[in-house]
Structures are given as C-alpha cells and as structure tokens.
Amino acid sequence: MSARPAGGRRVALVTGAVGGIGAAVCRRLAAEGFxxxxxxxERPACEELAAGLPGEGHHPVACDVTDEAAVEALFDEAETRLGPVSVLVCGAAVLLLREGGRRPLLVETTLEEWERTQAVNGRGTFLCLRSFLRRRQERPLPDGRVVTFSSVAAQLGGYRASSAYIASKAAILGLTKAAAREAAPLGITVNCVAPGLIDAPMLRLSLPPGAEGEAAAAIPLQRIGSPEEVADAVAFLASPGAGYITGATIDINGGYRMQ
Structure with missing residues (x-):
C-alpha cells in the first residue's frame, strides 16, 4: 500500500491526534509515507507527537474543532506548511464522565454536558468535513479520503449509559453517508470506523478496576482491542486500494457486535 503518488508525499490531517487511538493512527500513516x-x-502535545513520528516534515497544529474559525485556520496552516490535504481523519472526541469514571444516565445528564459532547463529536466532525470538501472542490486531488469515528456504543445503544456520547456518535453514522454521496463526484470517499472496546485512555477512564476480564469475556475474540488495530483499518480506508468503498462503517470490535 503506497501513500506516495508521483508528485511526492500525500498529506493527512488527523484531529484528536494525541489520544491513544489518534496517536496510533498518526504513527501508522506516517509509516505509510504520509x-x-x-x-x-494543546500544541506542546502535538509537537511531541509530531517529532516522534516516522519520517520528516510532520507539522503540529493546535485546534479546538468546535470553533468554526479555528477549523478554517487549521486547514489553512496545514496546507500552507505541507500542501493540500488529501486524507482527513476526524478523530477528535470526548466522553464526559462522573467521579470514578462513571458514565452518567440520561436523567443525570446536564444540558452543558449534552451540548459539549455534541459540539466536539458532532459539530467538530461536520466543520472538518465541510472545510476539507470545500478545499477539494476548489483544488481536486486524486484518491481523496475521509475517515470519521463512530462507536459500537452508537450501534448498540450503549452498554453503560452515556446517552450524550451515544447520540453524538450515532449522528456521525448518518453524517458519513450524507458526506459520502456529496463527495463522490469529487472522487473522494468518506467512510467511518466504529471501534468497540479498545485499550486506550477513554476506555481505561471508564472501566471499573478489575473489570477488564469481564469485558473481554463478552467479546467473541476474548480480548480488548488495541489502538494499532484501529489504525490498521484507518490506513486501509486512506489507501488507494479502498477507492471503491464509500459510505461504509467498518466495525473494529472483536465480534462484540455482528451484522
């Protein structure tokens, strides 16, 4: 799988890059030549990650994806420093928890918690998608790719509350399909990954102590997944080899949900 067309390196922009899954995605795409x-x-965390990636010339950009102007500035800076973005990975997300990592029930969820979750997970994905597609309308590129992030929680209705998170991730499933139809005439594919239980900070914060074995037992493959396994799927969807897949959701859950 090559990420290098004749004109040089392709550029990938990853939001939510410094989280466990986001960092694994960055490492994998950098290893593929992006x-x-x-x-x-936070810029210092972005700088540290960018400096440790395989290859050279990676660029850190701090951005609050809920802010429209900040997202436009993100793309402006990325394309000024690296060139036009051909792959967008929308990984920025929040899961708001209560003390001890407890996920709030719907009846406990405040309007502030609801709005914050929708803003980061839903609005942030929308703003990044819109900015990317506008730029590619103006300057088309071959093999344009978008990968969004939903969750097995959205597909199952959750398993331990967190209605705000579930709703935001369910919205991304529909947004991905709508964007895929609009992006198709540009030669851009838009697909989604839906991770299950993945050994990343978000899961660790919400998993009660000693509950890993019980959680793994509910998964047919009998284990929790790794960030690298999510990154493998993202790298495939970002590749030229995935050119006839669009509007799809790839489940990465060890069989926790089958369809």
Whole structure:
C-alpha cells in the first residue's frame, strides 16, 4: 500500500491526534509515507507527537474543532506548511464522565454536558468535513479520503449509559453517508470506523478496576482491542486500494457486535 503518488508525499490531517487511538493512527500513516498535520487541543502535545513520528516534515497544529474559525485556520496552516490535504481523519472526541469514571444516565445528564459532547463529536466532525470538501472542490486531488469515528456504543445503544456520547456518535453514522454521496463526484470517499472496546485512555477512564476480564469475556475474540488495530483499518480506508468503498462503517470490535 503506497501513500506516495508521483508528485511526492500525500498529506493527512488527523484531529484528536494525541489520544491513544489518534496517536496510533498518526504513527501508522506516517509509516505509510504520509506527511502528517497533527492536531489536538494543546500544541506542546502535538509537537511531541509530531517529532516522534516516522519520517520528516510532520507539522503540529493546535485546534479546538468546535470553533468554526479555528477549523478554517487549521486547514489553512496545514496546507500552507505541507500542501493540500488529501486524507482527513476526524478523530477528535470526548466522553464526559462522573467521579470514578462513571458514565452518567440520561436523567443525570446536564444540558452543558449534552451540548459539549455534541459540539466536539458532532459539530467538530461536520466543520472538518465541510472545510476539507470545500478545499477539494476548489483544488481536486486524486484518491481523496475521509475517515470519521463512530462507536459500537452508537450501534448498540450503549452498554453503560452515556446517552450524550451515544447520540453524538450515532449522528456521525448518518453524517458519513450524507458526506459520502456529496463527495463522490469529487472522487473522494468518506467512510467511518466504529471501534468497540479498545485499550486506550477513554476506555481505561471508564472501566471499573478489575473489570477488564469481564469485558473481554463478552467479546467473541476474548480480548480488548488495541489502538494499532484501529489504525490498521484507518490506513486501509486512506489507501488507494479502498477507492471503491464509500459510505461504509467498518466495525473494529472483536465480534462484540455482528451484522
């Protein structure tokens, strides 16, 4: 799987890059030859990650994806420093928890918690998608790719509350399909990954102590997944070899949900 067309390196922009899954995605895409625009809330963390990636020329960009102007500035900086973005990975997300990592029930969820979750997970994905597609309308590129992030929680209705998170990730399933139809005339595919239980900070914060064995027992493959396994799926969807897949959701859950 090559990420290098004749004109040089392709550019990938990853939001939510400094999380466990986001960092694994960045490492994998960098190893495939992409130049990475590494984006997260805090610039020092983005700088540290970018400096440790395989290859050279990766660029850190701090961005709050809920802010429309900030997202436009993110793309402006990434394309000024690296060139036009051909792959967008929308990984920025939040799961708001209560003390001890407890997921709030719907009846406990405050309006502020609801709005914050929709803003990061839903609005952030929309703003990044819109900015990317506008730019590719103006300057088309071959093998344009978008990968969004949903969750097995959205597909199952969750398993331990967190209605705000579930609703936001369910919205991304529909947004991905709508974007795929609009992007198709540009030669751009838009697909989604839906991770299950993945050994990343978000899961660790919400998993009660000693519950890993019980959680793994509910998965047909009898284990929790790794961030690298999610990154493998993202890398495939970002590749030229995935050119006839669009509007799809790839489940990465060890068989926890089958369809």
């Amino acid at each position: 130049a990475l625009a590494v984006s997260g809330l």
